Amino acid sequence: METNRYFLELAYKGTNYHGWQIQENAESIQGELENALSTLLRMPISIVGSGRTDTGVHASQQFAHFDTGEKLDEATFLKKLNGILPKDIASCSLKRVKNDAHTRFDAIWRSYVYRISLRKDPFEQESAWTIYKEPKISLMNEAAALLLEEEDFQCFSKVHTDVNNFNCKIKAAYWEQKGSLLLFHITANRFLRGMVRAIVGTLIEVGLEKINAEDFKQILESKNRNSAKASAPAKGLYLCRITYPKDLYL
Structure with a gap:
């Protein structure tokens, strides 16, 4: 058959x-x-x-x-x-x-978006992370740009993960604000377990000026999950786009 x-x-x-x-x-x-x-x-x-x-x-x-x-x-x-x-x-x-x-x-690129609400919003309780102190987007974007220069993201991977390597190619990573929502966009050829949430949690620390871009770079280079900050909650994370070669389709 x-x-x-x-x-x-x-x-x-x-x-x-x-x-x-x-x-x-x-x-x-x-x-x-x-x-x-x-x-x-x-x-x-x-x-x-x-x-x-x-x-x-x-x-x-x-x-x-x-x-x-x-x-x-x-x-x-x-x-x-x-x-x-x-x-x-x-x-x-x-x-x-x-x-x-x-x-x-066969997936070429995968994209995620992370949603943060800057105010209490009854419609975002299960779909965004609510924080009340507004982080500085310019500082977070300065640090996020460093992600495009790295290949090894072990520092942002869950420990005891069964993978052959921690290498990923990130082609886009940036924040934007739409009203009371902060959106983090990231696209890569692959992602490690817990990677995006760990990146977001660490970048928020940059935006709140608890660490700076140089600290973020040192975290990247450490290859140690304990160096990065706490992960952002799961409820704000969305897998939003997957790109395939067009010749797969009949």
């Missing part, structure tokens, strides 16, 4: 989940998706995600791939799948791809 591979684009609010990856006795994004897909296609379906978001982290764009013998109509499939999925997970698009296409290994 012919097998068809599809890239499924997703968005989710991670508040009620223990991250992307399936685990025992805990609700996960992957688990909810596999259950919904298996119900809809009437056979066991396994998915592979572009990456693993941690507990409480959100995604405005995430991708997963799966295989099926059926030829699927995008509009019909998405309508039925969204009817099965819980309200905090949405399927956004479905594209047929080459049978060797891989959502994780």
Whole structure:
């Protein structure tokens, strides 16, 4: 039987989940998706995600791939799948791809945005980190620019992480302010576990003038997680864009 591979684009609010990856006795994004897909296609379906978001982290764009013998109509499939999925997970698009296409290994760039609210906002309680002392964006952007000059980010990785190396290529990292929201944008070819939240937590210390750009540079060069500052809360972090080669799609 012919097998068809599809890239499924997703968005989710991670508040009620223990991250992307399936685990025992805990609700996960992957688990909810596999259950919904298996119900809809009437056979066991396994998915592979572009990456693993941690507990409480959100995604405005995430991708997963799966295989099926059926030829699927995008509009019909998405309508039925969204009817099965819980309200905090949405399927956004479905594209047929080459049978060797891989959502994780074929991703060229991944982008995150971190949201900080500078005032108490009832609509941002689960979707942004609230701080009441406004940090200086110019100082944080001065330090953030140093990220583009480094390759080894062990200082911002969770300890005891099973990776071959701590090298990442960051091509963009900057802050902007929109009203009472501070937004940190970062794009790289890969990210380490806990990396973005550790970077944000440390950059906020720069913005509050508890450390300076030179201190930040020394933290980068230390390759020691204990040198960096406390991680920002998970609720402000969003996986927001994943870039793939166009020739993957059929």
